[in-house]
Amino acid sequence: MGVCNHCGDCIEGCPVAALKLDSGGKIQWNNEVCIQCDKCLDICPVSASPKTSLYSVSTLLELIRENLPFISGITLSGGEATIQLPFIINLLTMLRADSELHSLNCLVDTNGSLGKRSWGKLLPYIDGVLLDLKSWHTKRHRVLTGVGNGKVKQSLKLLTAANKITEVRLLLIPNQTDYQDYLVDLCETLLQLPKQTTVRINAFQHHGVKGIAKTWENATQLQIEEFAHQLEMAGINNLVLPTVYLENI
Ligand code: SF4
Ligand code: SF4
Structure with a gap:
């Protein structure tokens, strides 16, 4: 799995116009209209996916907290989770220091x-x-x-x-x-x-x-x-x- 360089090559191939470049030249994916056909994955020259969302550590921690009644742990996964090593270490450091979340079972898929x-x-x-x-x-x-x-x-x-x-x-x-x-x-x-x-x-x-x-x-x-x-x-x-x-x- 490659890392997206925001070249925009996948935009035209999307059959439902779920992809566009924002004013800063970054690829934007509209989850609401995407039909998961994966044509963008076939097109991408660096084997990346434009189907990503940006999260901060604090946003992810809140998402985990909201789901706490339903989960006993989290798995860091994706194309290759460890590509984002500084982010996941930051996330896990905060999670282990959190009085509510610290005992969650944390796995990495790699x-x-x-x-x-x-x-x-x-x-x-x-x-x-x-x-x-x-x-x-x-x-x-x-x-x-x-x-x-x-x-x-x-x-x-x-x-x-x-x-x-x-x-x-x-x-x-x-x-x-x-x-x-x-x-x-x-x-x-x-x-x-x-x-x-x-x-x-x-x-x-x-x-x-x-x-x-x-x-x-x-x-x-x-x-x-x-x-x-x-x-x-x-x-x-x-x-x-x-x-x-x-x-x-
Ligand atoms: S998977 Fe979604 S974003 Fe990608 S080409 Fe298909 S509809 Fe567009
Ligand atoms: S996913 Fe691939 S084709 Fe699409 S913008 Fe990123 S690098 Fe370019």
Whole structure:
């Protein structure tokens, strides 16, 4: 996920005129009229989204406070939440100092691209991390995402040692991801996870993807269940599988 540079290239492609540049040259998204067709995401040359809203730390804290009767925690998510690291550290610092909000369970959903120093700044404020591992070998990861996965594996190691890994997510893309080629190495790492950590297998589906990923096959229920069986045979028991498959709808 890229960061929007307000070039305005996505404006004309919006079928309902939900996008415009404001007087300061910043992209504005009208949530009220947006029909969530995602054409703007396909158009964007830097893989950013114009569908964003600006919040201050104090506005977000008030939003969390309003919802307090209905929640036990928050998850910092999005394209990649840690792109906004100074903001989320500021938010969490204020939240932990707040007498009403301080005990909320705080999770971060990430692709694991933070380095050791940045994790050191973030970990004191969070309870756990949901981490995406998109392939085992760094070359395959580079083919799929454009970058190697050295930092993801370092993050996994660091979070395991700190007992802050809530969930590891494996996205299965038939003929693309390589988990089954490196099953022994993968399972060796997964077996070291803290007992409470879940391993979620996600099934690749075309919905919301762009570029070459549109040519990749969807993962079927059978493929997911076969992969899960291989992991179970290796002693990985804390698995979470998809509850819905598009092929079954
Ligand atoms: S998803 Fe993007 S292109 Fe589609 S209606 Fe919303 S703003 Fe416009
Ligand atoms: S979302 Fe992409 S295309 Fe739209 S203004 Fe931002 S950078 Fe440009």
